[in-house]
Amino acid sequence: MYLKESLDNILAKDPAARSRLEIILCYPGFHALFFHKIANSLWRKGFRTPGRLISHIGRIVTGIEIHPGATIGRRVFIDHGMGVVIGETAVVGDDCVIYQGVTLGAGAAARQGAMSRDTKRHPTLGLGVIVGSGAEIQGAITVGDNVRVASRSIVLKDVPDNSVVVGVPGRVIYRNGERVAPEKPQEDVPDIEAQAIKSLHCKLSELEGTVRELKSKLKQQGKELEIFKDKVCPELAMEDPASSGINSSVELKAVDEDPVDVFLQGAGI
Numbered sequence: 105m106y107l108k109e110s111l112d113n114i115l116a117k118d119p120a121a122r123s124r125l126e127i128i129l130c131y132p133g134f135h136a137l138f139f140h141k142i143a144n145s146l147w148r149k150g151f152r153t154p155g156r157l158i159s160h161i162g163r164i165v166t167g168i169e170i171h172p173g174a175t176i177g178r179r180v181f182i183d184h185g186m187g188v189v190i191g192e193t194a195v196v197g198d199d200c201v202i203y204q205g206v207t208l209g210a211g212a213a214a215r216q217g218a219m220s221r222d223t224k225r226h227p228t229l230g231l232g233v234i235v236g237s238g239a240e241i242q243g244a245i246t247v248g249d250n251v252r253v254a255s256r257s258i259v260l261k262d263v264p265d266n267s268v269v270v271g272v273p274g275r276v277i278y279r280n281g282e283r284v285a286p287e288k289p290q291e292d293v294p295d296i297e298a299q300a301i302k303s304l305h306c307k308l309s310e311l312e313g314t315v316r317e318l319k320s321k322l323k324q325q326g327k328e329l330e331i332f333k334d335k336v337c338p339e340l341a342m343e344d345p346a347s348s349g350i351n352s353s354v355e356l357k358a359v360d361e362d363p364v365d366v367f368l369q370g371a372g373i
């Protein structure tokens with residue numbers, strides 16, 4: 105019964121699957137769940153180390169690590185599977201699909217070490233959840249029924265039923281088929297590089313102003329410093345670009361489209 109249901113499920117969900125024999129021989133997700141069935145049964149009967157051992161062998165064979173204590177529903181399909189990690193207190197509902205590289209992890213509880221033993225630390229996935237490749241779902245959160253988690257997302261909070269979650273940290277962009285208004289951009293996550301460049305840019309402008317002032321004072325006094333004559337920066341090197349032999353249109357373009365300004369506009373600060 106278990107075998108037939110599992111094989112039929114994979115045949116129905118994976119367009120690449122051609123036959124039951126192919127699935128039995130070549131599907132690591134199928135093998136991993138088979139190992140887990142044995143490991144979980146041993147674990148629940150109190151045979152903890154044999155349970156861990158079977159789970160470990162399953163990991164060596166498939167590249168998929170499922171803790172024997174994890175609860176896995178029916179007709180779950182782990183596609184490709186390499187790098188999947190499912191923690192001890194995770195619950196995966198019926199009909200979920202999990203792609204390669206997914207982590208159902210303990211999140212912040214991992215910091216508490218042994219203190220958090222025997223507490224719920226890992227996520228609970230509802231029915232029919234799809235978790236895209238490389239996504240992470242961390243902590244004892246609940247991901248509702250029919251949620252789709254985009255590949256590479258990191259989900260740290262509960263997700264309501266029938267949602268699509270994307271991004272880092274994960275946010276809901278669709279709920280019940282309706283687009284959810286994008287959240288306000290996170291102002292508390294600063295763009296440190298852009299801020300550093302902006303600060304340098306301000307200081308540079310200040311310095312340029314000071315140099316310009318000094319130059320004009322010197323000029324008024326009929327003096328000119330030799331060091332200003334061979335500067336690469338046209339702003340400092342000359343006041344009259346035409347007299348320099350440098351193409352003035354090129355120079356104007358360079359000043360108009362200051363790459364620092366372009367970058368800062370892109371960063372939105």
Ligand SMILES: CC(C)(COP(=O)(O)OP(=O)(O)OC[C@H]1O[C@@H](n2cnc3c(N)ncnc32)[C@H](O)[C@@H]1OP(=O)(O)O)[C@@H](O)C(=O)NCCC(=O)NCCS
Pocket residue numbers: 184203204234235236237252253254255256257268269270271277
């Ligand atoms: C998230 C996902 C489940 C959503 O699927 P869907 O709802 O059927 O529809 P779409 O793929 O059109 O995506 C819906 C929205 O999510 C966005 N999106 C999809 N994947 C995304 C990602 N990884 N990161 C950010 N946004 C993503 C799309 O751009 C789209 O946004 P839009 O409506 O503003 O254009 C799907 O795109 C996905 O990532 N599936 C995992 C597939 C996978 O890992 N396959 C591995 C096989 S080898």
